[in-house]
Amino acid sequence: MGYVVAGYAFAFGGLALYALSIWWRGRRAQR
């Protein structure tokens, strides 16, 4: 089950981080 949890963590965590980076870049661009 460790591989499965790691897979979900990478998939959902990675995409959440990417979404966060878009939001952060958007804020920086507006400044």
Added chain:
Amino acid sequence: MMKLLSQRLLGPVTLVLLALTFWLGLWVTPPDKVQGNLARLLYVHPAIAWVALYLSFGTATIASALYLWKRSRSLVMDRVAHCAVEVSLVFIILTLITGSLWGRPTWGVWWAWDARLTSTAILGVFAVGYLAIRRANDDVEQRARRSAVVAILAAINVPIIHFSVQWWKTLHQGASVFTPGGNFKVHGIMLTTLFISLAAFTLLFFWLLRARYRVEVVRDERQRVSLDEALAQRRREGVH
């Protein structure tokens, strides 16, 4: 109506479907008869790969072709292609990571120089190259033209990735959802979860693309305003 749907509902619906995929994939679906709990990775890996290879790169290729086609040459298409390639790169990396996490306990190795894996990694290299070309060029038209050509050249790799499991003897399995006769290999709650995950990651792609596109619009606008200000400043200096 479509605008309302995309502006108001895209985000919440995507989040609900992603949460459903997470919950169904980890808790509700039963372990597979052969693969056990590892089959749960198949609710995220194929959907992420679908977005990475077909949806994102397909969008980037169509937008690039439309840009190069003189009648529709517009920086909107260039921006769409740029954002789609960036989203695609993120999904390609996650495809390789989730595939590797499935491959280690199943095949016994994290990585194999298998046709499907290698061609997917090559597409990732193309995506990095595309983004590097965009950074290396300040001329907007030239940058758009060159990167559009790279995107179209890279897209040749997509059918190679798709058919790699048929053309070569690969460690990677062939079609997992359909039988050669077109019937489903997966049933019940497992099939439902698979479709929900496909819908969730597809909507997520459009959500990310839209958000990323907006950032580019703001950046371009800021750049244009600062250029106008610099020109006005120079003119004032010339007058005095």
